[in-house]
Amino acid sequence: MPEPIDFYFDFSSPYGYIASCKIDGLAAKHGRKVNWRPVLLGVVFKTTGSAPLPTLPLKGPYSVRDFVRTAKFMGVEFRQPPVFPVSSVAAARAFYWLEEREEARAKELARELYRAYFVQNIDISGVDEVVNVAGRLGVSAEELRAALNDPAVKARTRAEVDGALARGVFGSPYMVVDGEPFWGCDRLDQVDRWLATGGW
Amino acid sequence: MPEPIDFYFDFSSPYGYIASCKIDGLAAKHGRKVNWRPVLLGVVFKTTGSAPLPTLPLKGPYSVRDFVRTAKFMGVEFRQPPVFPVSSVAAARAFYWLEEREEARAKELARELYRAYFVQNIDISGVDEVVNVAGRLGVSAEELRAALNDPAVKARTRAEVDGALARGVFGSPYMVVDGEPFWGCDRLDQVDRWLATGGW
Numbered sequence: 202m203p204e205p206i207d208f209y210f211d212f213s214s215p216y217g218y219i220a221s222c223k224i225d226g227l228a229a230k231h232g233r234k235v236n237w238r239p240v241l242l243g244v245v246f247k248t249t250g251s252a253p254l255p256t257l258p259l260k261g262p263y264s265v266r267d268f269v270r271t272a273k274f275m276g277v278e279f280r281q282p283p284v285f286p287v288s289s290v291a292a293a294r295a296f297y298w299l300e301e302r303e304e305a306r307a308k309e310l311a312r313e314l315y316r317a318y319f320v321q322n323i324d325i326s327g328v329d330e331v332v333n334v335a336g337r338l339g340v341s342a343e344e345l346r347a348a349l350n351d352p353a354v355k356a357r358t359r360a361e362v363d364g365a366l367a368r369g370v371f372g373s374p375y376m377v378v379d380g381e382p383f384w385g386c387d388r389l390d391q392v393d394r395w396l397a398t399g400g401w
Numbered sequence: 402m403p404e405p406i407d408f409y410f411d412f413s414s415p416y417g418y419i420a421s422c423k424i425d426g427l428a429a430k431h432g433r434k435v436n437w438r439p440v441l442l443g444v445v446f447k448t449t450g451s452a453p454l455p456t457l458p459l460k461g462p463y464s465v466r467d468f469v470r471t472a473k474f475m476g477v478e479f480r481q482p483p484v485f486p487v488s489s490v491a492a493a494r495a496f497y498w499l500e501e502r503e504e505a506r507a508k509e510l511a512r513e514l515y516r517a518y519f520v521q522n523i524d525i526s527g528v529d530e531v532v533n534v535a536g537r538l539g540v541s542a543e544e545l546r547a548a549l550n551d552p553a554v555k556a557r558t559r560a561e562v563d564g565a566l567a568r569g570v571f572g573s574p575y576m577v578v579d580g581e582p583f584w585g586c587d588r589l590d591q592v593d594r595w596l597a598t599g600g601w
Contacts, residue, residue: 249458258449259571263582270581273601274591371459381470382463387587391474401473 205234206392207377209365211242212289212311213326214373215268215279218319220386221312222277224376227389231396237308239293240365241358242286242373249371253286271386278320287318287326291349294358295331298348299340301357309338405434406592407577409565411442412489412511413526414573415468415479418519420586421512422477424576427589431596437508439493440565441558442486442573449571453486471586478520487518487526491549494558495531498548499540501557509538 206228210217221237228235246252254264265281272279292314300307317323317334325331328349332342348354365375369382376383376392381400383392394401406428410417421437428435446452454464465481472479492514500507517523517534525531528549532542548554565575569582576583576592581600583592594601 249460251457251460257451257571259566259569260449260451260584263569263571263584266582267584267588270591270601274594366459369459369463371457371463382466384460384463384467385587387585388467390590391470394474401470 203231203233204379205236207236207238209238209240209370209373209375209377211240211373212292212314212318213286214242215272215281215319216386217373218315219272219275219277219279220374220376220389221315223275223386223389224374227393228396230393233396237296237311238361238365239289239296239311240370240373240375241289241293241362243288244359244362245366245371248366251371255285275386280320280322282318282322282324284324284326287324289326290358291328291331292325293361294349294354295335295345297357297361298345298351298354299335306338306340310335310340313337403431403433404579405436407436407438409438409440409570409573409575409577411440411573412492412514412518413486414442415472415481415519416586417573418515419472419475419477419479420574420576420589421515423475423586423589424574427593428596430593433596437496437511438561438565439489439496439511440570440573440575441489441493441562443488444559444562445566445571448566451571455485475586480520480522482518482522482524484524484526487524489526490558491528491531492525493561494549494554495535495545497557497561498545498551498554499535506538506540510535510540513537 208224210221225235255261269279269281296307296311299310313334314325314331318325323330325334328346332345335345336342372384374386378392378395381395408424410421425435455461469479469481496507496511499510513534514525514531518525523530525534528546532545535545536542572584574586578592578595581595
């Protein structure tokens, strides 16, 4: 059985969202599964000395233009959120809590959260919004609210981010295929060929 | 007559080199010319607060891997230079000096300089190396040496870099097609479709 693809992403990352719409289909074409791993770019950037794209001189204005254009180029529905970027801590914690119980539903939640932020432009930084979005999948509001305050869930999320950093993850999306790292939704074409050929 | 594509690049940029191997062919397919514009990322990074890729935590080691992999993916001959990055001031000045006299030959010189650095791994930061490489095209060593010390050539180069910055150029390669900016050799596929469709 071939190894799954590790797919690291931040819930506030447009390029992560674009990749999330493609990665499972791409992997399935090659008989692979995908291991979804939300990270927190805010934490990652403290290590790398980087900053959110929109805050960068010249690159910031370009980036927003590129988000919209690249989403259209790749056939992905996208609306630039008016509040951007936002904290994705609550979303990541909800994901890891649900994943321990039901892996498949955690992935559904991730898709729903991404769609809420990048299509419906709901600010998913708030606990209320995350709970509402999870409610669409039948997740109990009471249980999720408790989980988001649970020190074990917080620790688990932090450990996942630390583990990603230790592995070299510095951006979103970041995909690892049989040990080979690929950064950016513009590397999906290389991932595709890597899976087909086993590298080059 | 449609507008030429403006192609900004740094002589020390691997992604700029990769794009340089493709851009004229891509443009010709759509009946366009390409206006080659060397810039100096060292100057650009002072404005943007960025730094050369290899110096960045985590992103640095990834990048060198990605240079090699992306060159192979795109079918471009490439050897990572042992000294990297290097100053590209002499190369840029040589280009702009030659361009004022013979535009076509300046583009030939640019290709030859890129090939010297990224295939033959000649450190093109030195005046001697730039003069040698230009000599392959029959450029007079004496005239070029004088030009590289000419205040007018220095001022011209600086004005080109300032003009690029004023236009928003923050990296290499950076292409402008009918006013639309594209950053990175991984945007050539978007440039291709943009030229075919006039945007989307």
